[in-house]
Amino acid sequence: xxxxxxxxxxxxxxxxxxxxxxxxxxxxxxxxxxxxxxxxxxxxxxxxxxxxxxxxxxxxxxxxxxxxxxxxxxxxxxxxxxxxxxxxxxxxxxxxxxxxxxxxxxxxxxxxxxxxxxxxxxxxxxxxxxxxxxxxxxxxxxxxxxxxxxxxxxxxxxxxxxxxxxxxxxxxxxxxxxxxxxxxxxxxxxxxxxxxxxxxxxxxxxxxxxxxxxxxxxxxxxxxxxxxxxxxxxxxxxxxxxxxxxxxxxxxxxxxxxxxxxxxxxxxxxxxxxxxxxxxxxxxxxxxxxxxxxxxxxxxxxxxxxxxxxxxxxxxxxxxxxxxxxxxxxxxxxxxxxxxxxxxxxxxxxxxxxxxxxxxxxxxxxxxxxxxxxxxxxxxxxxxxxxxxxxxxxxxxxxxxxxxxxxxxxxxxxxxxxxxxxxxxxxxxxxxxxxxxxxxxxxxxxxxxxxxxxxxxxxxxxxxxxxxxxxxxxxxxxxxxxxxxxxxxxxxxxxxxxxxxxxxxxxxxxxxxxxxxxxxxxxxxxxxxxxxxxxxxxxxxxxxxxxxxxxxxxxxxxxxxxxxxxxxxxxxxx
Numbered sequence: 082x083x084x085x086x087x088x089x090x091x092x093x094x095x096x097x098x099x100x101x102x103x104x105x106x107x108x109x110x111x112x113x114x115x116x117x118x119x120x121x122x123x124x125x126x127x128x129x130x131x132x133x134x135x136x137x138x139x140x141x142x143x144x145x146x147x148x149x150x151x152x153x154x155x156x157x158x159x160x161x162x163x164x165x166x167x168x169x170x171x172x173x174x175x176x177x178x179x180x181x182x183x184x185x186x187x188x189x190x191x192x193x194x195x196x197x198x199x200x201x202x203x204x205x206x207x208x209x210x211x212x213x214x215x216x217x218x219x220x221x222x223x224x225x226x227x228x229x230x231x232x233x234x235x236x237x238x239x240x241x242x243x244x245x246x247x248x249x250x251x252x253x254x255x256x257x258x259x260x261x262x263x264x265x266x267x268x269x270x271x272x273x274x275x276x277x278x279x280x281x282x283x284x285x286x287x288x289x290x291x292x293x294x295x296x297x298x299x300x301x302x303x304x305x306x307x308x309x310x311x312x313x314x315x316x317x318x319x320x321x322x323x324x325x326x327x328x329x330x331x332x333x334x335x336x337x338x339x340x341x342x343x344x345x346x347x348x349x350x351x352x353x354x355x356x357x358x359x360x361x362x363x364x365x366x367x368x369x370x371x372x373x374x375x376x377x378x379x380x381x382x383x384x385x386x387x388x389x390x391x392x393x394x395x396x397x398x399x400x401x402x403x404x405x406x407x408x409x410x411x412x413x414x415x416x417x418x419x420x421x422x423x424x425x426x427x428x429x430x431x432x433x434x435x436x437x438x439x440x441x442x443x444x445x446x447x448x449x450x451x452x453x454x455x456x457x458x459x460x461x462x463x464x465x466x467x468x469x470x471x472x473x474x475x476x477x478x479x480x481x482x483x484x485x486x487x488x489x490x491x492x493x494x495x496x497x498x499x500x501x502x503x504x505x506x507x508x509x510x511x512x513x514x515x516x517x518x519x520x521x522x523x524x525x526x527x528x529x530x531x532x533x534x535x536x537x538x539x540x541x542x543x544x545x546x547x548x549x550x551x552x553x554x555x556x557x558x559x560x561x562x563x564x565x566x567x568x569x570x571x572x573x574x575x576x577x578x579x580x581x582x583x584x585x586x587x588x589x590x591x592x593x594x595x596x597x598x599x600x601x602x603x604x605x606x607x608x609x610x611x612x613x614x615x616x617x618x619x620x621x622x623x624x625x626x627x628x629x630x631x632x633x634x635x636x637x638x639x640x641x642x643x644x645x646x647x648x649x650x651x652x653x654x655x
Contacts, residue, residue: 105201108176118146119167120176123194124206125233125252131180131191138164139369139397143319143343144250159439161396161419168192184546185499185521186472215243240306243314250319251310256326300353303329311335319344327351337363346371348399355383355405362388371399373423383408385428390414402446404428419470426450431465440468444475451487464494471495475502479527482506489515503528513540522546525553532556539565550575557581561610563588575599585610592616599623607633612642623652630654
């Protein structure tokens with residue numbers, strides 16, 4: 082297949098391949114007018130790049146490719162829904178290839194373009210001067226183009242080569258500096274930390290001086306890159322940074338000059354200073370703000386100034402994983418918010434969630450404590466979430482627990498969610514009536530449940546995927562009664578270190594297609610009930626004792642119970 086693809090591409094580059102090129106281009110010519118800019122925008126992404134759907138849709142909306150008129154249509158669809166429909170049309174026309182689907186909704190999560198279709202996309206984009214793809218090889222050409230509106234940086238090149246004052250979007254798919262210079266920065270920082278942690282010890286002053294001088298040079302260079310962008314590209318609507326790496330001392334105050342920004346993504350960047358500038362308050366037009374930044378400071382926490390409430394157009398907000406104790410953010414004015422990631426009650430206010438009537442995805446990280454909570458009569462507490470659109474809720478607290486009453490009340494107000502992820506100690510699963518009947522996916526991790534969760538979870542009528550990982554359940558016995566889990570298609574049990582016995586009644590899990598058992602080393606055997614699950618297609622057993630493997634592989638004592646399974650995989654069981 083690779084040989085065929087390579088030869089076809091070679092054929093396309095020849096004059097004799099013009100006919101085939103025209104045939105492939107027909108799929109573009111047949112597109113309705115509203116789909117053509119959507120398709121051409123895909124030329125921004127590198128070859129073989131797996132494009133995340135959420136990110137692409139946010140870019141489309143920020144660029145105005147999905148117009149406000151369509152958002153205000155009779156069907157009431159918001160821009161993101163309209164954009165998702167456009168992607169589905171491109172997939173149905175075989176112009177993109179779906180790579181991953183959402184496990185709960187089966188909607189597209191990521192896709193790629195075939196090399197040949199991407200060639201057509203690039204060709205059409207070049208003809209219409211949609212964008213300029215920049216790297217070191219053509220940086221000199223870019224300096225002569227004064228009217229370029231969009232630049233996609235696939236390989237490192239000097240950003241100062243861009244001379245276009247009307248630049249609207251800038252996407253980076255490589256680091257600010259070459260890998261060699263990035264490595265030097267990191268080595269300098271490591272040496273500086275070493276000297277800080279070994280005060281009083283004799284060290285070579287020349288080494289220390291050279292280290293600090295080298296670090297200063299690179300930090301100054303990085304600061305110059307930021308300031309050049311912020312002072313010369315005042316019409317930017319999109320600034321998207323793909324790769325992590327050293328990004329200098331701190332984000333300069335000059336970012337406040339980019340008042341037209343709709344999309345700002347700084348995920349994975351490493352800054353020495355752990356404070357963000359208050360000038361972010363000027364970015365009133367922002368729709369997407371991704372602050373999942375890293376810091377090279379000792380405490381690994383960021384301070385975010387309380388200015389986000391001014392960005393009332395925000396639709397998607399990604400906060401840093403760890404904010405400093407002095408960070409207190411008011412978010413109650415963000416009524417258009419659809420995505421909120423890394424929310425926690427140490428730095429934010431629970432009451433602000435009530436105003437987010439359009440929230441679709443909420444990730445709570447760290448402590449979650451409800452203020453003025455009525456512990457005696459739960460139903461008298463006001464609902465925490467009042468959005469009928471919320472479909473995904475995640476609660477993560479690696480170093481703590483959550484009050485089961487607070488969790489129950491939170492879940493009670495999430496009546497429409499289809500996906501739930503709990504990575505926090507809760508000890509006791511909320512009763513069934515607190516859980517949304519629409520749940521299709523549940524992941525429990527480090528919950529340390531003391532009672533068998535199956536009698537509660539098996540009542541969910543649409544549950545299709547269940548994952549119990551890393552001490553999600555710390556009991557010894559687990560039981561799935563007959564007729565339970567009618568819709569369950571995938572079950573994953575990992576690192577349930579105390580689980581010794583698991584029973585499955587006849588008729589349980591009739592739709593199960595995939596079963597994974599990993600590092601449940603105390604589990605004596607798989608349940609006899611597996612013999613009745615006719616739809617089971619894959620059984621994966623990983624990091625289990627060799628005696629366990631011997632019983633279930635072909636020729637083993639219990640192989641007869643799973644001989645109907647087409648694919649049985651053993652991994653690291655020696």
